[in-house]
Amino acid sequence: MRTQPTHFVLLARLLHWLMALMIIAMLFIGAGMVTSVSERHEWLIHLHKPLGIAILVLVVVRLLVRLTTRQPPLPADLPDFQVLAAKASHLLLYALMLVLPLLGWAMISASGEPVMLSTTLQLPSIVPADAQLFAWLRKAHGYLAYLLFLTVLLHLAAALFHGWVRRDEVLDSMLRGRDRH
Amino acid sequence: MVDRSSPNAAPPERPQRPPLSAASLILRLGGIAVVVAAVAGAFAYVHGNFDPQRLTPKALVDVLEKNNGVHPGFRRNHAKGVCVIGHFESSGEARVFSTAQVFNDPSTPVVGRFALPAGNPYAPDSSVPIRSLALRFTQANGQQWRTGMNSMPVFPVGTPEAFYQLQQAQSPDPATGKPDPSKVPAFFASHPEAVPFLTWVKTAKPSASYATETYNSVNAFYLVDASGKKQAVRWSMTPLAQDAAGATAPEGGDFLEKDLVQKLAAAPLRFQLNITLANPEDPVNDASKTWPAGRKVVNAGTLVLEKTQPQLSGECRDINYDPLVLPAGIQGSADPLLAARSAGYADSYLRRTSEVSQLPAAKQEARP
Numbered sequence: 001m002r003t004q005p006t007h008f009v010l011l012a013r014l015l016h017w018l019m020a021l022m023i024i025a026m027l028f029i030g031a032g033m034v035t036s037v038s039e040r041h042e043w044l045i046h047l048h049k050p051l052g053i054a055i056l057v058l059v060v061v062r063l064l065v066r067l068t069t070r071q072p073p074l075p076a077d078l079p080d081f082q083v084l085a086a087k088a089s090h091l092l093l094y095a096l097m098l099v100l101p102l103l104g105w106a107m108i109s110a111s112g113e114p115v116m117l118s119t120t121l122q123l124p125s126i127v128p129a130d131a132q133l134f135a136w137l138r139k140a141h142g143y144l145a146y147l148l149f150l151t152v153l154l155h156l157a158a159a160l161f162h163g164w165v166r167r168d169e170v171l172d173s174m175l176r177g178r179d180r181h
Numbered sequence: 182m183v184d185r186s187s188p189n190a191a192p193p194e195r196p197q198r199p200p201l202s203a204a205s206l207i208l209r210l211g212g213i214a215v216v217v218a219a220v221a222g223a224f225a226y227v228h229g230n231f232d233p234q235r236l237t238p239k240a241l242v243d244v245l246e247k248n249n250g251v252h253p254g255f256r257r258n259h260a261k262g263v264c265v266i267g268h269f270e271s272s273g274e275a276r277v278f279s280t281a282q283v284f285n286d287p288s289t290p291v292v293g294r295f296a297l298p299a300g301n302p303y304a305p306d307s308s309v310p311i312r313s314l315a316l317r318f319t320q321a322n323g324q325q326w327r328t329g330m331n332s333m334p335v336f337p338v339g340t341p342e343a344f345y346q347l348q349q350a351q352s353p354d355p356a357t358g359k360p361d362p363s364k365v366p367a368f369f370a371s372h373p374e375a376v377p378f379l380t381w382v383k384t385a386k387p388s389a390s391y392a393t394e395t396y397n398s399v400n401a402f403y404l405v406d407a408s409g410k411k412q413a414v415r416w417s418m419t420p421l422a423q424d425a426a427g428a429t430a431p432e433g434g435d436f437l438e439k440d441l442v443q444k445l446a447a448a449p450l451r452f453q454l455n456i457t458l459a460n461p462e463d464p465v466n467d468a469s470k471t472w473p474a475g476r477k478v479v480n481a482g483t484l485v486l487e488k489t490q491p492q493l494s495g496e497c498r499d500i501n502y503d504p505l506v507l508p509a510g511i512q513g514s515a516d517p518l519l520a521a522r523s524a525g526y527a528d529s530y531l532r533r534t535s536e537v538s539q540l541p542a543a544k545q546e547a548r549p
Binding site: 027037038040042111113116120129139157160164167 | 217224325513
C-alpha cells in the first residue's frame with residue numbers, strides 16, 4: 001500500500017501560485033478595462049489578450065499535472081459538506097480557467113476582428129463571424145468572469161479557514177514541500 | 182480537488198491542536214473577513230464602484246441613448262447609413278512610411294459604410310451638415326485596418342470628458358422633455374478649443390451626395406516603417422471626378438442613399454487616400470486642432486467603391502468600425518479620443534448585436 005502524499009508536487013505548487021497571480025491580475029485588468037474610456041482601456045486590452053492565452057496554455061499543462069500526480073488527501077475529519085464544497089469549487093475553478101480564455105478567443109472571432117496577441121502575432125478564428133453569437137459569447141465571458149472572481153474569493157477564504165481556524169494540513173500542502181516538524 | 186483518504190489508508194500524522202478560545206476564533210474569522218473584503222474592495226475600486234464620476238463606456242453610450250432614444254439593433258451613433266463594397270488600389274507611395282500590407286499590395290478588399298452622424302436611424306438627411314465614411318480593409322495576411330472618418334476637418338473638443346459634457350448639454354430637460362437651448366452655447370463659451378470646429382461648421386451645408394464629400398480621420402495616427410520609425414499622420418479620402426460637387430441638398434428625408442445607389446449603378450466611385458505628414462511641432466494628440474496648411478501629403482492610393490448594400494442586411498451591419506483595429510505598420514496616437522471611441526464603440530456594439538433579432542426586416546427599412 002502506498003502512503004498518501006502530504007503535499008502537492010513542486011510543479012503543481014509552482015503552477016498554482018503562478019496562475020493565482022496571473023488570474024487575479026487578469027480579473028483586475030478585465031474589471032478596469034470595461035469601465036474605462038481612457039488610454040488605460042487600450043493598454044489593458046493589449047495585456048488581456050496574450051495573458052488570457054498564456055493562462056489557457058498553463059491550465060492545460062496544469063490539468064495534465066493534476067491527472068498524472070497524486071494529491072494529498074483532505075483531512076479525514078473534514079465534515080461531508082466541506083468535502084463536497086471543496087470538490088465542487090475546485091471543479092468550478094478548473095472549468096472557468098479553461099472556459100474563460102476560450103470564450104474570449106471565440107468572442108473576438110465571432111466579432112469578425114482578427115485575433116491579435118501583438119501587432120503581428122495572429123491566432124486563427126475559432127468560430128465564424130456572427131453578431132448574435134458574439135453578443136452571447138461576450139456576455140458569457142463577462143458573467144463567468146464575475147463568477148470566477150467570487151469563486152476565487154471563496155477559495156481564498158476556505159484556504160485561510162483551513163490554515164487559521166481548523167489549523168489542518170490543507171493550506172500547508174500548497175505552501176511548502178515538507179512538513180514543518 | 183483533493184481526495185479524502187480512503188478508510189484503510191493510514192491517517193496523516195497530525196499533532197493535536199488545542200481548541201481555540203472564543204476570542205481567538207472570532208479574531209481569526211475576522212482576519213479572514215478582512216482579507217477577503219480587502220481583495221473584493223480592490224476589485225470594486227478598479228471596477229469604478231467607488232467613483233460614480235468616472236467616465237465609463239456605458240455612460241458615453243447611455244447619454245447618446247438618452248438624447249436620441251433607443252433604436253434596438255441600430256448603432257447608437259451614426260445610426261443611419263448604407264453599406265458599400267469595393268477595394269483599395271495602393272499607389273505604393275506610402276510604402277516607405279509604413280509596413281502595412283495595404284500600402285504594398287496592388288488591391289485590398291474593402292467593406293465600408295456611409296452614414297449620418299446622428300443617433301436616430303430615421304433622421305432626415307438634411308438635418309446634419311456632416312457625413313461619415315467608415316472602412317474596413319482586410320489585408321491578405323488577415324490583419325485589418327478599420328477607420329471611421331468624418332467630413333469635418335476637426336473635432337469640436339479634444340477629450341472624451343468634454344465630448345460627454347457636450348452630449349449632456351443636448352440631453353432633454355426632465356421638466357420640458359426638450360433640450361435646454363441655453364446649454365450648448367454655454368458649453369461652447371467655456372470651451373475655446375471648439376473655435377476651429379465652430380468656424381468650419383458655420384459654412385458647412387448638408388451635401389446632396391455622399392460621393393462629393395472629403396472624409397477625414399480627424400484623429401492622428403502613426404505610420405511605422407520597417408526600421409520602426411514613426412511618422413505622425415492624419416488621412417483623408419478625397420473624391421475624384423467631382424461632377425456634382427457643391428450641389429445643395431434637397432429638403433427632406435432619404436436622398437443620400439438613393440443618390441449613391443444611382444451613382445454606383447452608373448459607374449464605380451473613386452476616392453484618393455491622402456495621408457498628411459505632421460511636422461514635429463504639430464499637435465498629434467488633440468483632434469480639435471488643425472494642422473497648418475502646406476504639410477506634405479502622400480497619395481497612398483485609390484479607394485474604388487463598386488456597389489451598395491442595405492445597412493440592415495449588408496456586410497457592414499456587423500462590423501464595429503473601431504479606429505484602433507489597425508494592421509502592423511499603423512499605430513494609434515495618444516489622442517485620448519481614440520481610446521474613448523474604441524471603448525464606446527465596443528459598448529454600443531454589444532448592445533446592438535444583442536438586439537439583432539429586433540431589427541426591422543431588412544427589405545422594409547421604412548419608418549416605424
